Amino acid sequence: MPACPALFISAPASGQGKTTITAALARHHRRMGRNVRVFKTGPDFLDPMILARASGSSVLSLDLWMVGERACRALLAEAARDADLILIEGVMGLFDGTPSSADLAAKFNVPVAAVISAKAMAQTFGAVAFGLARFRPDVPFHGVFANRVGSARHAQMLEESLPTDLKMLGYLSSTDAIELPDRHLGLLQAEEIGDLDARLDRAADALASTALAQLPPVVTFDEPAHEAPLPRLLDGMHIAVARDAAFAFIYPANVQLLEALGARVTYFSPLADEPVPVDASALYLPGGYPELHAPTLAANARSAASVRAHAAADKTIVAECGGLLYLLDSVTDTQGVTTPMLGLLPGHAAMQTRFTALGMQQIDDSVHGTMTGHTFHYSRVSTPLAPVRHATRAQSDAPGEAVYRQGSIVATYMHGYWPSNPAFAAALFHGRAF
Template identity: 35%
Template sequence: MIVIAGTNSGAGKTSICLALAAGLRAMGVAVSPFKVGPDYLDPMYLTKLSDRSCYNLDLWMSDKTHIEQLVAQRHGVALIEGVMGYYDGCMADSSFASTAHVAQVLNSPVILVCQAKAMARSFAALVKGYCSFEQAGQNISGVIANGCSSERHKKILEKALKSAHLPPLVGAIPKGSLPTLKSRHLGLSSVGASQMNKDEIENWAQAAREFLQLDEILRLAGYDRKTHHQTLPGTAKNIISPQKKVRLGIALDDAFNFYYQANLDILEMAGAQLVFFSPLKDDHLPPNLDAIYLGGGYPELWAKELAQNQGMVESIRTHAALGGKIYAECGGLMYLCQQIETVDNKTYPMLGLIPFNARMLRTRKRLGYVEVKFLKDTFLGEKDLTLRGHEFHYSEIEPVHGNSRWINVFAVKNAAGQKLYTLGIYTKNILASYVHLYFGHKPEVAKYFVQKIKEC
C-alpha cells in the first residue's frame, strides 16, 4: 500500500493520485483506491480512474479495526489519497484523524507531495519539517515535487534531498502538465468524473509515465510485479444475509451521488438488494421497492430537470403515501422539501414530502464532523443510538409556517463537543437530515434498518 499525502490542501495530491491510478492500471497493476476523510468527490474520480470502488478511511467516523479491514480486503496496490495537509485532522492540537494518523495505523509508507515553485535547498528544509514534526513523519518514504520548472530544477531538488539524508524524489511534475479537473464549490465536480472518457484516462496515464517513477513507487508500496502481490484476508464481511431480501432504491445520477461505499456494502450484507435509479432520467421508480435512500449531491444544479420529471415526482410521492420508507441526506433532504430556491432567486417545486423550503446560499453554511444522538426511535436506529458523520452544504432549510407534521430526532454536536442546530426531520416513514452518517462499520445499524424495512 502507499499513501499520497500533501503538505497542504492544493498541493496537488488528488491530481497525482489520479495519474498514479491511471498509470498503474495501464501497466496491468490492479489499483484499489481509498480516500482519507469524509470526502465524496475525490472518491468518484479515483473510482473512475482505477475502475474499482473507492472507500473512505476516517478515524473520526469509524475506528482503527474498520479501516484495517477495508484495506486488507482490497486487491493489488492500495492507493490511499490523503486529506488536507499531512498532519491536519479534526483539531489543531492533535493529528487525530489526519493522513498521518491513518498512515501510522496502517503502517503504510507515504509519498509527500510538495509545491516546488521557486525553491531549491529550501525544498529540503520543508520536507525535513514534515519528516521530523511527529513520529508519523518516519513513514514518509518518497517525495513528489509539484510545479517543478525544468529538468535542471528537478536535479537541484534531488540533490538537496540527498544531501540532507531525506527520502528521495520519486516524481517531478511541471506546472500545468497534468490534465485539469472540473471544479465546484465543494471542490471537484461529480459530473466531471462521470463524463471522463478513455482518451482523458489515457492522458492521466501518460502524465504518470512521463513524470512519476512508477517502478520505484511500486517498490515503496511493497508491490512485486513478478509475484503480483495478493489480497490479504479481511474480516469485515461478517453478516449473513437473510434469504428474503428487501429492495432498497438508491438514487444515483448527476444530481444524487454522495454515498459512502462501506454504507452500501454493509446494507447489502444485511439483506438489502440495492436497486439504482435516476430521479433525473427515469420516469418512475423501479418496481416493488420497499424503501428509498436519497443521498447527497447537487439537486440545485438540476432543480429545473427534477421539477419537470413529474413521472418520478409522482412515483416517489405514491411510494411515501403507501407507507414506503425514505431515508435522505443533504441533497436528498432538499429534494424532499416543498421547493428549492437557487442563488439566482429562481424557485422550483420539489417532492413536497416534508414541510420545509430549501434555499441556496452564496457562502458556505456548514462544514465539519458531527456526532448524532438519536432522541427517538426511528427506522434507522433506536433512541440513544450514537453515530458520527459529516456535514457540508451551501444551503439552508426553513419550516413551512404553521405545519407541525414532523419532529426532530437528532441531537447534534461538532467534533469539539459544541451543540449544533442540525435537524433530524422525522415523520412516520421519512428520516431526513443534512448529516451524511457513516455506519459502514456498524453491522447492527444495517441489520436494524433492513428489519424495519421488512416490517413495513
C-alpha cells in the same frame, strides 16, 4: 498476515494535487497490469469517483474515527490479500484534523509520499519537505512528488533543494490538460468530465516519465480477529437508490452493507425521469447536486409522482443532504431563482456562496446506539418541522445536524457511514429508527 506494496499520498495542505498524483499513479500501475486498490482518507464522495475510474476498482473510505481502527485494519488486510499495490489518498494536510492522515499512516505503518505544489516556489520546496518528513518521527516518510512544475530545470532545482535522505519520487508539470476541474464541494464528478480518461492517461504518461520505477515498500497488515457474518436484517427488502449527477454522494461501503444485510439494491435516475420501482420496499435519496439540476427535477413529473406515491403508501424514505432538499417545497439558488421541489417536507432551502456546515458528526437513536458520519453543504433549510434528534460533533457535544421525521420519511443533512452501526442502518430502512 497479508502484505502488499503500499503508499500514503498526502500533502502540506488541500489543493496541492493529491488526487491528480494518486490517480496518475493508479492509472500507470493499472496499465502495467497490476491490481491497484485505492482508498480515500476521511469523508469524501468526489475524489473516490476519480480514483475509481483511474484504478478500475471501487474506492472505500479509511478514517480512524468515522470508519474505526478495526474496520480500517480489516479493509486494508482484505485488499492486501489480492492487490499488487495499495494507494491511500490523504485528506487536507498531513497533520490536519483529529485524527489526521499522519495518524492513519502511522497506525498502519504505511510510508508517506508528500505532494507539494511547486508553483512560484524554488528552494523552499526542500524546507517544506524537510518539515513534513521530520515533524513526527513515528510517521514513516518515503519521499515527495512535485506538482505544477514549470520546466525540467525547475524540477532539477526542486530536487537539489531536498535533504540527501529525501527522495524526489516524480513530478507533474502545470497544465490544464492534466488538472482536474472543480466547483463548490470539490472536484467535478467523474461522469461530468468528458475527457477524464484522456486526462488520466496524460497524467500517467507524464508521471511515468519522471517517477522512480520501483514499487513502494511492502507493508504487512495485521488482520483483526474473525467476526461472525452480519445478520440478514434486511432480508427480502428491495431498496431503490436515486443515482445520477444530481444524487451521487453514495458510499460504496453503504451499498455493500445493505446487500450484506440481505437487501436487493436497484438504482433509478430522477434526472432521467425514471420512476421509483413500484415493488421497492424503501427509497434512499442520497446527497449530490439537486440545486444544479433543479429545473430538470421540477419538470420530471413521472419521477416526482413515483416518489410521492412511495411516501403516500407509507414506505420508508431515507434522505441525506441533497436528498433532503429534493423533498422540500422549494430551493433557491445563489442567483435568487426559486424552483419548486417535491413538497413532501414543509420548508425551503437557500443556497449560499460558502460552506454552512463541514465536519465529522455522529447520531444516536437511543435504541440502536451511535452511527458515525459527516456533513458538508452550502445550503440552509428553513422548516416548521421540529427535529426528532440532533447529531453531535465528533470533538464535542455541541449540537450538529437536525434529523427530521415526518410519516415514513427520515431526512437530515448528515451523511451516515452505515457500516459503523449495521443495526441502526437496518432500523432506518425498516422505518424503526427514532
